[in-house]
Amino acid sequence: MKYIRLSWFNYCLVAIALSSNAVASDPANGGAAGHDKAPHNGQFIAVGEYHIEMLAKDNELTIYLTDHEWKPKNVDGATGKVLILSNKEKKEISITPEKDNLITAKGQFTSAADMKVVLTLNLPNEKAMNARFTPLAK
Numbered sequence: 001m002k003y004i005r006l007s008w009f010n011y012c013l014v015a016i017a018l019s020s021n022a023v024a025s026d027p028a029n030g031g032a033a034g035h036d037k038a039p040h041n042g043q044f045i046a047v048g049e050y051h052i053e054m055l056a057k058d059n060e061l062t063i064y065l066t067d068h069e070w071k072p073k074n075v076d077g078a079t080g081k082v083l084i085l086s087n088k089e090k091k092e093i094s095i096t097p098e099k100d101n102l103i104t105a106k107g108q109f110t111s112a113a114d115m116k117v118v119l120t121l122n123l124p125n126e127k128a129m130n131a132r133f134t135p136l137a138k
Contacts, residue, residue: 038051038053038064039053039064039066039070040053040055040062040064041055042054042055042062042064042135043055043133043134043135043137045131045132045133046068047129047130047131048127048129049067049068050065050066050067050068050073050129051065051066051067051068051070052064052065052119052121052129052131053065053066054117054119054133054135055135056111056115056117056135056136057111058109058110058111059106059107059108059109060104060105060106061082061084061093061104061105061106061117061135062102062103062104063095063102063103063104063105063119063121064101064102064103065078065101065103065121066101072100072101073101074100074101075097075098075100075101075102075103075123076097076124077097077123077124078095078097078103078121078122078123078124079094079095079122080094080095080119080120080121080122080128081093081094081095081105081119081120082095082105082117082118082119082120083117083118083120084107084109084115084116084117085115085116085117085118086109086110086111086112086114086115086116087110087112089109089110091107091108091109093105093106093107093109095119095121103121111135111136112136113136113137113138114134114137115134115135115136116132116133116134117132117133117134117135118130118131118132118133119131119132119133
């Protein structure tokens with residue numbers, strides 16, 4: 001096995017580059033590198049060529065799909081589900097494409113600060129997407 005010897009300066013540069021990339025892509029810090037706020041003030045995550053933004057309130061999740069320039073992506077024909085983990089309960093709810101880039105998931109659940117949501121989204125003629133959210137995390 002061959003090792004690369006780094007000077008202290010180069011080691012620090014590599015460490016900074018790796019840690020800043022991890023922070024920039026962390027959903028708790030906004031979601032995707034280079035962006036700090038989504039158009040609807042929800043949590044967003046970059047998945048492939050898209051941004052998926054989620055907002056949560058009791059009994060309803062609102063999901064927006066855009067490209068990386070925040071241009072709406074049509075969701076006609078979208079299918080999928082959300083798995084909601086909240087208040088020590090687990091609920092699975094189907095998603096419903098509404099209009100333009102808007103998707104909803106409605107069902108009986110209570111939003112909580114520790115709520116976690118796993119989204120599975122299928123768009124026609126595209127590879128399935130999965131994303132994990134903590135939409136109410138501060």
